[in-house]
Amino acid sequence: MKNLKLFLLLTCSFVILSFQKSPISETEPKPEQIKQLLSQAENSVDMMLFDKAQSQLNKSLELAKRINHERYIALSSSILARMYHVRHEYDKGITQLDRAISIQRKIDDQAGLHYSYIMYGKILNSKKEVNRAFKYLDLAEGYYKEEGNLEQLGIIALNKAIFHLNDKSQVKKAMTELKTAETYLEDSTNGYELTRLHYFLARGHLIEGNFKMAEEAAKKSLSIAKDGNFTGMTMYTYGILSEIEEIRNNSAGALAYLKQRNEVRDAVFDANKEALAKELNERAGVDALKTTLDELTLQNAEQEKTLKVNKLTTILSVALITILSLLTLSLYKNNNLRARANELLQKKNSELILAKENAEKASLAKAQFLTTITHELRTPLYAVTGLTHLLLEESPTESQREHLNSLKFSGEYLLSLINNILDLNKLEANKVEIVKSDFDLKKRISDVLIALKNSANERNTKLHFDFDDEIPGRLNGDPLKISQILINLIGNSIKFTEDGDIWISVKKTKQLEKDITLLFEIKDNGEGIGKEKQKAIFDNFTQGSTQINRKFGGTGLGLSIVKNLLSLLGSEINLESELGKGSKFTFELDFETPESEIRKAVATTPVDETKLSNEIMEDKRILVVEDNKINQMITRKILEKNKVLCDVADDGTIAIEKVKNNEFDLILMDIHMPGISGIEATIEIRKFDDSIPIIALTAVTLDDNLDEFYLNGFNDIIPKPYKTEEFFHKINKYLAAKETTV
Known part of the structure; x- marks a missing residue:
């Protein structure tokens, strides 16, 4: 008998091991x-x-x-x-x-x-x-x-209804969308979406107080879910049926449905748990079979040990049973205490959730307020900066020019303040994302220095730039955020340095294959910062002292924005300063060397932007779509000074008709207008003309949703108020590109 058993085990082992070792031909998947x-x-x-x-x-x-x-x-x-x-x-x-x-x-x-x-x-x-x-x-x-595609349209209508049901005041809109979805999905065989449709119909009827229709819809959802074995929807439908019975004061019915819901939930847990256990058992099974032969060889030797161990096992079993009994009693008491603690924790958790929701609502309200007030501030500010630009070009007297330059400075300062507050709000709300691209870091810093040169000259301060020659010509990172950081830091040094020097240096500290780390240093010999103020200088609305605030002005937001941006990029700012002797700011950033840099590939561009000039605008037809009469007049005059043939549309509807009946070289489109918005007008124009450049000229806040502008047909965006150089540059760029394609 033993020999037969051994023979069978050996045979099974040989078959399994042979199966494992046999090569499996892999065919290319279809x-x-x-x-x-x-x-x-x-x-x-x-x-x-x-x-x-x-x-x-x-x-x-x-x-x-x-x-x-x-x-x-x-x-x-x-x-x-x-x-x-x-x-x-x-x-x-x-x-x-x-x-x-x-x-x-x-x-x-x-x-x-x-x-x-x-x-x-x-x-x-x-x-x-x-x-x-x-x-x-x-x-x-x-x-x-x-x-x-009616089925997908039905699914979209269903999801829109679900969105509306999040706000009970929108239940009518939700029910309208659900009826639309029901029409589209009438002939659908998609059981999962059908059971969702009837579940949310039940949810809508329940909010309306129509319990009978809610119950009918829920039972229809449950029937489809069971037929399709849609476990999740089965669980949710039992839940809503329990809610309906609870509202009807039918405690027994509510409890019965709740038990069925919990049974399905436990089944879901067990199904996933059993899958994992099965995987582990399958892995262990072969190993167990491999060791069977060894176990049989040692079986006779262990039999003698087993007799001795059995006695000891009996004694230990009695002791173990006693200990387990005591543990069971202890666990029973602990479970009672834990149940009470859980009730208290659930209560506190509910309170915390309510507090969190209130805080999120307050934060949303703040963000919405800032977005609205920004638009309201930017619109009149556009009139101020635009009219100032026009007056400065009309040969004013010296005293008038002085006043106009002061007005221009004040407008730019106010715009800078608005932008800083919005940047800080977006950073605190975690709405800023890292957008990486390939760029020339040395050119990016040089552009920043050119932009700040006039401010430095006014303070009789010299800018010195040192860039490590070992740094690759192109890097992969977020150029916009790096520019923001450098503008704030160098601008801060210029502000507090008069008749002095500022040194900007970038050095490579380490490189591993494509990954490279650079050290940025901005050093000045200006006012300096006292040690007691150095920790707080990066907080919002903080400056060195009240005297510094009165002497130099500013809001104290620049360094706070720098700190938040560097934190987003995985770095931190370091400060060394001594009062009266100057300051030094340093930070490190990680970049990647793009493949194009490794291969020394040279990218080509369709338009040489360095050769653009305002002459290209002469005799070009540009349509300005703007409902604000003052802004309309300013934009038109700025364009006509450069010999542009300018036409105006007061709203989106007029703009669509004019583009249909006239030839234009470019369109400047406002976003917020009465009737059809700028986005809707652009979508309509793209249906019959997909080549004309359309630039959004708008006072809206552009945060992280730029992709949606481009998806709707815009070529570019100019936020108001704008600098005339940027305004002309973008217009010339698209006019030149259009000429090259004609």
């Missing part, structure tokens, strides 16, 4: 195989089988990379983002969507791109960024209307 895996992964997400979905997505991504199928690589990231959304891991979902959208734009995969837009909208809504969420859904809706 797109249909990847598509099927992605479809299965979506179904697994619907059923909340996250371990299974993750495995399917990993496999599909591996196969797509093997054949370099970029569309399915991007789609894998989009579906992974959907899984993260269901699991409430929103930041991970956004990371995956950014990766997917980047690829989809590159390969012009419009279907995949707008699928990602819908997912982006859902995640932004979950993050309480409702306005941005609606914009992404609107982009997707426009595409699917052109495609005539």
Whole structure:
């Protein structure tokens, strides 16, 4: 008998080991195989089988990379983002969507791109960024209307309804969208979206107080969810049925539904837990089988030991049972104490959540106020700076010129103050993102020094620039934020240095392959800062002293912005200063050397911007779309001084008609106008003319949503009030580009 057992085990071991060692021929995967895996992964997400979905997505991504199928690589990231959304891991979902959208734009995969837009909208809504969420859904809706895709239009209407249901005062809008979704999805076979539709119909009826219709919709949702094995929607539907019964004061019914909901929730947990356990058991199974032969060899030797150990085991078992009994009693008491503590923690947690929501509402209100007041300040400020520019060009007397220069300085100072306050507000609200690109650091710093040279000359201060020759010609980083940091630091040194010198140096401290670290140093021999003030100097609205504030002016925001920007870039500012002897600011930043720099490739540009001049504007037809009569007159006069043939439209509707019936070389478009907005007018113009340059000339605050302007058809943006040099440069750039393409 023992010999037979040993023979069978040896045979099984040989078969398994032979199977493991036999080579498996790998054939090249087919797109249909990847598509099927992605479809299965979506179904697994619907059923909340996250371990299974993750495995399917990993496999599909591996196969797509093997054949370099970029569309399915991007789609894998989009579906992974959907899984993260269901699991409430929103930041991970956004990371995956950014990766997917980047690829989809590159390969012009419009279907995949707008699928990602819908997912982006859902995640932004979950993050309480409702306005941005609606914009992404609107982009997707426009595409699917052109495609005539009723199912996707129904899904978009359903998601818009969900957004509205977050605010109970918007329940009528939500129900309208739900009826639209119901119409579009009438013939759909998409069970998951149908069960969501009826679930949110139930939610809407419940808010309206119509419990009968809410119950009918919820039961319909439950029936579809059970048929499709959509575990998550089954759980949520039991939850809303429990709410309905609770409102009806049917405690028994509410409790029954709640128990069913908890059973489904536990089943979801067990399903994911069992998948992990199964994986571990499969790994352990082969190892256990390999050791069986060794165990049989030692079996006889261990039998004698077992007899001796059995006696000791009996004694230890009795002791263990006694100890476990005592532990059970102790755990029972501890559980009672823990239950009471949990009740107290839940109460405190609810209070903290309420406080957090109130703080977020206050922060949102502050941000909205700043955005509104900024627009209201920029509009009249545009009139001040624009009229000042016109008067300075009309040969004023010396005394008039002095007054006008003072007015120009005051306007620019006020604009700088507004921009600083907005920059600080965006930094504190974590709305500033790092945008990396390839750029010439030496040229960027030289441009900053040129911009600040007049201020330095007025203070009779010399600027000295030292740039390490070992630094590559092009680097990859965020050039805009580096310019902001240097403008604030060098501007601060100029402000507190008269009849002196300022040294700006950049040196390479270390380099590992493509990664390079640079040390920036700004040193002056000006006023200096006392030791007691050096720690507080980087706080908001802080200056060295009241006397310094009166003598030099300013708001004390520049160094605070520098500190926040460097923190965003993973660095920090260091200060060495002595009162009366000057100051030295230093910081380090990490960059990457782009491939173009390594290969010494030379990029070409379609327009040589260094050769642009205002002569190109002569006899060009430019349409100014602006509802404010004063701003309209100022922009027109500035253009006509350069021999531009200028036409004006008071609103978006008039602008569309004029572009249809006339030939223009360029359009300057305001954003906020009565009737049709500038964005809507641009969308309409692009339907029949996709070549004319359209520049947004607007007083709105442009933070991190520039991509949406370009998506809607704008070529560029000029924020008001603007510097005339920047204004003319951008106009000349697009006029020159248009001439080269004609």
